[in-house]
Amino acid sequence: AQETATPAPGGATPPAAQKKLSVGFSQVGAESAWRTAETKSIRGEAEKRGVDLKFADAQGKQASQIQALTSFIAQKVDVIVLAPVVETGWEVVLTQAKEAKIPVILVDRGIKVSDESLYTTLIASDFVEEGRMAAEWLAKQTNGKANIYELQGSTGAAPAIDRKKGFEEALQKFPDMKIVKSQSADFTRAKGKEVMEAFIKSDRDQIQAVYAHNDDMALGAIQALDEAGMNPGKTVTLISIDGVKGAFEAMVAGKLNATVECNPLLGPLVFDTINKVRAGESVPKFIKSQDQLFEQANAAQVISTREY
Numbered sequence: 001a002q003e004t005a006t007p008a009p010g011g012a013t014p015p016a017a018q019k020k021l022s023v024g025f026s027q028v029g030a031e032s033a034w035r036t037a038e039t040k041s042i043r044g045e046a047e048k049r050g051v052d053l054k055f056a057d058a059q060g061k062q063a064s065q066i067q068a069l070t071s072f073i074a075q076k077v078d079v080i081v082l083a084p085v086v087e088t089g090w091e092v093v094l095t096q097a098k099e100a101k102i103p104v105i106l107v108d109r110g111i112k113v114s115d116e117s118l119y120t121t122l123i124a125s126d127f128v129e130e131g132r133m134a135a136e137w138l139a140k141q142t143n144g145k146a147n148i149y150e151l152q153g154s155t156g157a158a159p160a161i162d163r164k165k166g167f168e169e170a171l172q173k174f175p176d177m178k179i180v181k182s183q184s185a186d187f188t189r190a191k192g193k194e195v196m197e198a199f200i201k202s203d204r205d206q207i208q209a210v211y212a213h214n215d216d217m218a219l220g221a222i223q224a225l226d227e228a229g230m231n232p233g234k235t236v237t238l239i240s241i242d243g244v245k246g247a248f249e250a251m252v253a254g255k256l257n258a259t260v261e262c263n264p265l266l267g268p269l270v271f272d273t274i275n276k277v278r279a280g281e282s283v284p285k286f287i288k289s290q291d292q293l294f295e296q297a298n299a300a301q302v303i304s305t306r307e308y
């Protein structure tokens, strides 16, 4: 948007001043190393481009995100960027954004709304595909036979729902791969450890594999397995998702077996997309990141190239 040029004293009109682009970014929280990397990428890119970024950390609460969005709308920001805590319950506030003509860009997580025009685009990984990749790798690694213990992400969040869905879909081809227990550990390392401790307490001798919806929970589970003397990475096979530095370190140490990358470095793509939207260009409804799987065999080789 252009600001009206004010006539300079003496009558001459200065060149029109360019108003800074203002973007409201509502972030989930700081539950994992992955999310911290995403925040850093978006904030860093905003700074580089001279964007006025209004950042709000929801600390895992949808109510706080709705409050932040309401405030962004009242401040008349140019664009809203939303990383939604959960999938549902967005209709009212997104309708208000639409009525105020503020485009909403979803980052890293999708939502379920009856009217898809309530957001402009979703920039993210395909979580169902990540779940499938994890299951197929695990089936190969265990010759299609394993008692699996699943650590789910936060209840109601797209990555928890879709990573479970993709994993279960792929397991259908392997009748001897069984999810014995599955519980949410909220995407955090502390909860991952706590839930794993409970699994160990009740099922110690049956645990052959762990599937964690993110690396932080797997790292917590590794700690619990280590403390119980259970040899993570050897007698218990672990796979998780994200590809954070800590996961690579655990793979190099032989304690985590594999991780499926999920790219959090979305800053440049987010602001390129905002520019296109503001220029009236059409953008796809889903801008998908390409992810790959890393395992112990290639971890040492690539660890120094990891950016997050």
Ligand code: AHR
Pocket (backbone or CB within 6 Å): 031, 032, 033, 034, 035, 108, 109, 159, 187, 213, 214, 215, 241, 242, 262
């Ligand atoms: O939405 C992405 C997921 O959210 C990441 O995998 C996880 O670490 C997180 O907090």
